[in-house]
Amino acid sequence: MNDTGAERIDTPLLVVGGGLAGFSAALEAANAGVSVLLIEKMDAIGGSSAMSGGCLAFAGTDIQRANGVEDDSELLFRDLCEVGQFDNDEALVRAYVQNQLSTYEWLRAQGVIFSPALEASAGQSVPRVHTVDPADMVRVLAAKCRASGKVTVMMSTSAERLVRSGEGGRVEAVVASSKGRPIVIHAQCVILASGGFGRNTEMVHRFAPQYDNAVFVGGEGNVGDGLKMAWRLGADVRDMAYIKGTYGKHPVDTTNNHSCLAVYKGAIAVSQEGRRFVDESLSYKLLGDACMQQTDGATYQIFDQPIFAGGDDRVRILDFGRRLEEGLMYKADSLEALAQMIEVPFEILRDTIATYNGYVDAGEDADFGRRALVHNHGALVRIETAPFYAYPSTAAVFGTYCGLYIDADMHVLDVFGDSIEGLLAAGEIVGGFHGGAYMTGSSLGKAAIFGRIAARTAANSLQRQSQSAGSSA
């Protein structure tokens, strides 16, 4: 107990947050021989990671080779920069691509099971969506942490303040609360992996008021507490202007939290007035922005039977059959009947599709410049074979994809670009990696990759501290 009555706990490494980034960091550190305390404020692990679509973006994997897909780190690097509109931090993108393949292998070695299905999605020139059961992935890593004997997990324990050793000094402790009991955790190194702030309406409004009426999906604990703690210490932020919803969320259904992206299989996106409004091959974050500018922020993805048949029930964002079965998708034998169902003017919808089909034939979309199904991948297809389908779609904010300014070793940097000693960050809480838009699978990928990098940085730091203490003695 200290003089405030709070219990004192000591640990070499404290990880704040029990999602994919937190458990990746904890396990990597444990494997390096470091004892770790991981705290999670909710009563269940997983956070937003567990609720995600389970997509990870990797390049050069055996699954890609088995599917005849040629991909490598350089193409991944170019795609990440391109989809980020070259406004992402190149050092962070490099850190991702240099560690992505080893992280894929590492996840498999831990027992994470990847689907053999491979799909192309937002921002990808080739199919590189590697799919897992995300909740199961976090559970697997958590189990490995427990089995290591090096990781202690405290549930229902929330971090409240970071404590420095004097003005501008090293972060040396975290004031926390465990099931209502005040505690102070003294740590030689702290990794913030506490997620974004999609569940903090006021904070989202501060940076993205245009999303006030959007659907928010994500871990309930994502209220920006980690971000605020670091802010208090002068941490800088990145990408705050790029908060965007992801296109393809059903606007009314509350049971399916994942986007459905028929546009990446050839569908067009139309407003409630029946008109296209965007190049559908863009990143779904940019599609989300365009969608929110339409009436009621609601649109429809329109497609035909061959596109429907191109869905893949092993990939949540392309699982068209389940959406139809659950009554979320409209199906009609004619365009006119479909237009009646969704109350869109038939003549306009018919003309929109006829014009689009003309662009497909001509190889040039004169209205919006669409040249591929998704990013640079896939040839456009006509929409012409009944039955026809419509999927109501709005933009949902699944994650904030912005936050703490970090370097490639995951050190948190302050507003002057100096490292805040003893403080690292990984996962959704960090900014600078995505830039202007977002590649499918790069958020979950980032959680695992950056979590591991943060752990290695922490382990090296602890080793240096130990050597320094040894030489002093």
Added chain:
Amino acid sequence: MNIILFISGIADSKWPPPTLQLDPQAAGAAAAAPPKKLSPFDESALECALKIRDADAQTRISVFVVGAPVQESLLRAIASFRLDHVAGLTVVEPELWDARSLARRFGDVLARQTETIDLVLIGREFGDFDDGLLPPYLAEVLRLPFVGLVQEVRCDAGEWIFFRERGDIEERIRVRPAALASITNDKRNRLRFPLMKNIAAAKKAAFVVENTGPGSEARVRLLSSSVRTVSRQQDGCRMLAGSIEAQAEELSAFLLSRVKA
């Protein structure tokens, strides 16, 4: 065709139940009204009506949302299906327990309608209070033929065809308008999702809520109240061990002892 629906709603279990305050001096139990949602039977009745409109765009659908009090959120949720008329009907709570009295009140409301009524649809149980008696009572009051446990309704050559299943047999009951049917839930009448444009329109809609008075006709009144003693489960819980036969024997002995107790 003109279709009338009565909708009650049920307590939304996503919300914690409100504190119930019993007052023996008052006519009813005083409790904050819990947030309500459509019951599965309400939803099915509404979907049956919407399907009839899909087949004939001239169909008019009017809905009376009944409550004590009527909740505006429920009115808006129903209006988001682009219906011709949605109105609230306030009753006092004890009346919700009294199907016969409620049926008479609904009869009075329908008697004031100026348009011909071709079909009255109602969920097979009217909210949390009804045990299935309200629909036949209402048919009696309105002097309409009644068909219960209907799963689908179609209009054919000016007549209604009601579909319902009995075991392996599907019954098709043909009735000339007007008629009253209570609807049960079924995968073929699962309620569709509303369109966003209609949700947006419903957000701006204004609703008339008719107050049907203090409920002088109510036959059910709260006379007294007391706290019910709930016996606690005293038994522990453990896995049975041993061979299957030994486990069956032990389980059977336990059950017999409970029967005797």
